[in-house]
Structures are given as structure tokens and as C-alpha cells.
Amino acid sequence: MKKIMKKVLLTVAATLVSGAMSLAIAGSKPAPGATYKVLAWNDLGMHCACPTFEGFLLLPPFNTVRAQVLKYGGNDPVVMSATSAATDKITINYAMVENTDANLKADTYFASWIANAPKLFPGFAPVDGTGKVMGLAGYGLYGTMGYNSNLLAFEAVGIPAYPLHTGNTAKDVMTDPLGGPTRDPYLTANVTVKDSTGATVASTSTVVPVAFGGCCSCHLQLASAMGYPATPAGSFAALGVMHGKNSSGINIAMIDPDGDGVGGPVRCSWCHWDPAMGEAAAPGWPAGTKLLAGATFTLKKSTMSFSDVLHRFHNQSALVKSTYDPNIATNCYKCHPGNGIQCYRGVHVTKASTMFCMDCHGNLTQRTSTNQLAQPWKMSTLPSCLGPSAGITSAFACHSNKITVYPASPAFAGAFINGRGHKGSIDCQACHGSPHAERPSSLAADNVGVAAANSSVAGATYPAGVNSSYPLGVCKFCHPNKSTVWQKPYHL
């Protein structure tokens, strides 16, 4: 917990510094004659969020948008940094389009987050003193991006993006497992580069995807089969009983962290450490946590990661295999979104329809047998462009391009998310898009930013079978003296 709060505080501090820098340069004139270009993306291609937070929390609303800004003019562009941005008196800003402070606060499910987040993350205020909805890392739905010197990219970490019912049937494609109206899981963030006068000098947009997982489709049934109501509360009670039957003996529904006499809300990562929450070890329970009357267990922390226990249990459970899905090892959408949307929608599926999740990650049987999940979300256990996860044999040949990865051992996520190529200057995702949604993606919105970039070059041409929705490849976009023909750029 301390680490999370430290991380949150550091990010908040960085944001304040960045804001102060922006203020310091306000009123100054921009660099004369400079032309800027911006490329933006979401870090994962899909984030999960739960529809309810009263019982337990798997993952909070937490989405990250990144952007690289290029100063165009000389033969090679300048990849802007915090320092050069300050010198040029520009700021890089983001704003969610569909999510607003007002509509998130009015949404029943998000209201549950607002009510329970301070209990799940003691010290965190999901709505600040001005009424602004805030994310765990100090970024709201709009604002100025900070700078990540490892990625050479600007970023807004942990935006509290959340799927909403918009009323647009073309966009509201996600089924609500609790029976509510469909929701829009492919949200949008506009990213703008502004000069000191506030004028926009470059802009783009990116999909900010967030969806409910598929958990409810089995767990509501399970609750009902166990004699509990087929509701989130019933499911929490049923899950508690099931959890109590494992070696820990802990019925999670009988834990009362806020002391209100009712079980929950429980954050799974208090006991099962989760790198996705910034943890390297289980932080333990908040001070004052109580057990409900009748509880016969004592609280203890697990050494196993949340990812490990969750995947391992589902793949080894006789009940899951016999009654819910014999192919749970391969049917990732049973848990991962799911719900009428596609997490996996990028070039690997648009160009090779039989390339499954397991070709990169391994299926659950392989993942547990190779012990990948003992260190989840790590570069050592995640696939890269060059090969599948360690110990996994893909049915497909991987790419032979070399890329520069920096830092060598990033704290979170794999080589693609942390990688830079093209002389180490450009983030892999800046050109290729988000993992799982690599360009060309089957979701048109994923390709909008890059299509605009490729197409912005007058006279851009493409080889047969390629179009502007492919990764950024029209050299002249960055290099004024180079070709207008799309091609695979130098990757090293």
C-alpha cells in the first residue's frame, strides 16, 4: 500500500511540477516557425473494470494514454522531451471525450467506485475538492500529460476511464452482464499540443478501451446454483464460501475492512500481490480491518500473485471444466473482455485468423506449467515481437526485427509496451498502435490516428494490399526529404 501511495504521490508531484512548468511558460511565445506532430496510443489495447465495487475489487478504473511529439522541419525530427517542450513553450494535453466528470458521477456503477474507492485505497479521493473525478495516479479525465523519460513519451497514467451507455447504438456494443443497457467500451481521448497562447499546434486522438470482464456470466450462475441470489452481492457471498474452502480457509465475504458490520469491500491484491496495482509483494490489510461474527479464520497474506491464483484455480478446477467450460484453458474471453467486444483485434487476428491468444501467451495449462504467472506482467514472462512467452511454442513464426528495449528490465509490462525502435527514438506503439489492437486493427477507431498521419503526407502511396490504416510508414511524415511511399522503416 505504501508503495502504491508513494507511486501515486510521486505521480501527483510530477503532475504538479509539469503543471507548474506549464504555468511558468504561459504567456511566452512559441518557438517561431516550429511544426509539431503528435502520435498517441493506449498502453494495453484493453483494460478491465468491474461493474460493481461493493464486494471485492479485481481491477480499478485505470487507463493510460501515451503520446510522442515530434518537432518537424529538419531532415530528422526532434522527439520532444519535457525539457525541449519547456524550451519550446508547448504543453501536451489530453481530454476524454465520452467520459465527463458529470456523467461518471451520475453513473450507478461508477458511483459504486466513488463510494468504495477510499475504502479500497485508503487515503485516495476519487473526486477532488473541485468536483473533478480523479484516477489513482493523480490524473483526471483531462489535463496536462506528464513525461516518461524511459519511453521518451508524454503520458497520463491511470485515467479513470469507464464504459458508459452513450445512446449511440453503433458505439454501445458491450453487453452489461448485470442486465443494464449496453455500454461503449471503446472510449476516445483527444490529445493536443498547445503553444503558450493556448493555441493547438498539433492534435490526434486515440481509443481508450475499457470493458467489463466476463466473470459475471459464470459467477452469477454459480451464485444461483449455490443458493445465493444471482446478484453481485450474492456472488460475493458465494465466492466467499468457495474461497473459504481453499487452503487459506479465508471466507473473503466475512472480512470487513471498513468496520461497518458488512463484509467488503475487499481488494484481492491486499493478500495476492499484483504488479498491475504497482505491487511487488502483498501489502496486507488496512488498519482497523475486522472479521464478521462467526468467522473462524485469521487473516494472512499469500506469496502467490493474484494472476497466479486466479488463473491456476480456474484451469485446475473440476467444477469449472466439467460444468462451465471444458476449454477454459483456451477460451480467454470467458474472463477477459469479452462481453460483446474484442480485446484481441489487431493485425494478428486481421491477418491470421487462426492465431490465438495462446500462440503468444500460451494457454492456461501451458502458462501454469511454465510458472509464468509467478511473475506476471513482467518482460521475462510476456511475449514480444520476437517470440512467445518463455517456454511456449507458437504455431506461427514470430518477427525477426530487432528492437531497442529500454529500460532493460522495466518494472511493468513487456518488450512491446516498453520498446523503442528506429534508432531507439520512436516507441513501438507510436507506429503500430496498442498491443492486442495493432494496426491494421479490425476496429476502425484504432486506426484513425495512424491513418490520419499516413494520409497527411501529400501524395502518399501504398504498395498493393497496404493502406493508410497500416502502421506509420510514409517516411515523409517525419522526414521532409524522404519518400512519400509507404514502406517498413528501419527498426533497429
Place this chain on the structure above:
Amino acid sequence: MLKNRTRYLPTIMLLTLVFLWTAGVTGAVAGDFDFPKTQKFTRSIEGRPDFPVSLVFSRDYLYSLGALGAKIDGKKQKDIASFIGRLQRLDGGFTNEKIEKESSIIFTEMALDTLSLINLPPAADLKQAKAYVMSLRNADGGFGFDAKNKQSTLVNTYYAIHSLSLMKELKAVDAVKTAAFIKSFENKSGGFDYVKGTAVPKAKFTYMAVYILKALGKLDEKTRQDALKFLSGTGYAAGNKEQVDVLQMLEEMGYAVDTFKLLGEPKKVDKKKGIGILKQLYFAETGGFGSIPGDASTPDSTTAGIRILAGIGTLKEPKTYPLVRK
């Protein structure tokens, strides 16, 4: 000229009637699904170097292509048969993948069911398979999941009885005891759930219970009528406007179709609703079906959709072959 045209009018009318009748019987409307594309999607797994990948995918492939009326290459059949042979463990049971070590009843049933879709002598030791299934039998008449999970359940018992039925070994079962065990899962609504005494029975578990009782010759008329009453109250029955659960409708529709057939009342299923559900689940990019509206198609969900179409007569049930050859 007009006279010439009217000459053909009776024929045209007859053909139209035949078409409408056919559409009425199958519940399908021309153009709902692109079956050649569905076939191509199903066949796309053939190109994988690790074909047939797993037991589940093997059955998906054979069942779907069989129902689509597609020819299955003899070498592919042999590949699958030999793959399944390698999944049989020393205890006689089967696993889903080669790297798995512990066999279970579900994959044993799936292996035998898949072998029954192949026109080749079974590439497995059936005597050992029978011994494995019987090793999971419990004193209560039910069957367990595997060597570690020995508790009897309705679902495990279904897989055991179906396995024995495929091997023509039902005589090994104490029919009275097993039927009594299964009947204990019956709900007051006439349906069955996998947990005793719960209030929400499902078509899936009702199918399993009815199958077991019928296979053992223990499906009495009252149980049959009760099961029909339960199914007729679901949204999958003709003339019932009950809403269906979008998260379960693919699986539940399939089992409702099969249960009505088992109970000898195939016309009681709402074919129009079945087609309507499948239209919602159809994934035009691949020609397959997803699990819920908007989901991309997977081999499993596509096979589940094809199973419904075969059940209501739009497609044909794939041909099966006896596992015991003379």
C-alpha cells in the same frame, strides 16, 4: 406471351410453396448465414502446424465440418485419431492436451465422442477407457471427475454414462442406483440443475439428466412430462415469450433443442427464436458464431451455433460411427 407465362404459374407457385415450407421447417431464411465462410473458418485450423491443437478443437472441427456437409480429408482424420490416441493415459482416461498428465471424465467422454465422428477404427484402448470410467463410479450410483475429485455429480455422471454408451458398455452400470442418484437433482419445476435443491434449473442439466435416464431405460413418463413442462416454460419453447438470458442463450438454446428431441417433441422448440439468437451471434467477418452478441467467433462457440442449426434441421447432424467394430 402472357399465356406462356401463366403456363408456368402452377410450377412457380409449387416451388414457392416448397421453399416456404422448407424455410418454415428449418426456421432459416436464405442469406442469414454464409456457410461456405463458416466452413472456411472451421478449416482455417488445418493450416496450423500443431493441428489439431487439442481434443476440444478436434471435436469442434469434425462436428462442424460434418454438420456443414463438408468433406474431411482422410489424412486429417488419421491425424486427429492418432492425436487422440496419444492423449490416452496409463489409467485409460484421456486429457485435453499432450502436456496434461491427469486424465478426467470430461476429456475421456470428449475423446470417445470425437473418435465416433471419425470413420476409422478407434485409435484408443477401449477396454482401458471403460476401466477408467468405471473406476470413477461411486456407491451412490454417480461418478466423479477424476482420481482427485471423486465426488459424484450430475455432470460427471452424464459424461460417464455417455462414454459407456459410446462404447456399448452400459450394462456395467447399476441402472437403478444411477437413475435414483440423477432423479435426486430434479427440481420441483421439472427441470434439473447440477446442485440439488436449487431453484434455477437449466436446459443443459435437464438434457444431461434426461439423457442418462433414457440411456439407462429409466425415463418414466412423469419425469418426461415434468421435463417437458419445465422446458416449455423457458424462452426456447415455441409459443413462449419468456426472455432468454443473453449470457447463456447460445448454450441453453442448444441444450433445449437437444432435450426436446430426446423427449420426442422436437417441434416444441422455437426454431424462429433459435435462428434469431444465432443471427445475433453471427460474426460476419469469419462466418462463425460468438458466445454473446458482438463477441468474435471461436471454434467452440461456432460449433455450439452449428449444433443448434443441426438440431433444428437447418444443417444435418454429422454422421457418427460405432466405436466397437465387428
